[in-house]
Amino acid sequence: MTIQSLDPRIQRAEIPQDEESPMNPLPPLDQHETYEVFHMDKRGEQPVRVGSLHAPNPEIALLFAKEQYGRRSRTVSLWVVRTADIYMIGVEDADIFATTPEKDYREAKGYRVGGKITAFKRRNTVDNG
Numbered sequence: 001m002t003i004q005s006l007d008p009r010i011q012r013a014e015i016p017q018d019e020e021s022p023m024n025p026l027p028p029l030d031q032h033e034t035y036e037v038f039h040m041d042k043r044g045e046q047p048v049r050v051g052s053l054h055a056p057n058p059e060i061a062l063l064f065a066k067e068q069y070g071r072r073s074r075t076v077s078l079w080v081v082r083t084a085d086i087y088m089i090g091v092e093d094a095d096i097f098a099t100t101p102e103k104d105y106r107e108a109k110g111y112r113v114g115g116k117i118t119a120f121k122r123r124n125t126v127d128n129g
Contacts, residue, residue, distance in 0.1 A: 013063060033082060035061040037069050040077040047079055058082070 026032065032054040038047035050069045055061035061080040070078050089096065 013059065032056045033084070035065070035080045036083050036086065037061075037065040038079040038081070039069055039073075039075060040079075041074045043076055047077065052083065053080075055080075 033056070034052055034054055035058070036052050037050050039050040040047045053061060053064050053068060055064050058080060062078065065078050065080050066075075069075075
């Protein structure tokens with residue numbers, strides 16, 4: 001059973017009532033779990049991290065994110081991700097991305113054609129102009 005409210009936004013969120021909710025009181029001076037918030041302001045664009053927040057569960061985290069990050073600017077999508085679920089390679093391990101110098105052909109910077117393209121454009125504008 002969900003919370004009954006006159007606000008359609010709360011109805012749509014389907015928040016469980018207290019007897020079904022897994023929310024337990026926290027010990028004094030403790031915090032809820034941390035969630036990272038990602039925001040998308042236009043369809044088809046990449047989500048951008050806008051901040052983090054504390055919430056007792058993902059559903060409430062989504063409501064907090066909407067109130068905190070979705071009301072000030074245009075928003076088409078919000079994502080919340082439990083911070084503990086994010087895995088990363090830190091800057092202290094950046095050497096694993098290093099490539100050997102003789103393999104520049106694998107990277108775009110290995111193909112130095114910018115000068116050739118500029119010279120080609122100059123020749124064509126001089127010939128046509």
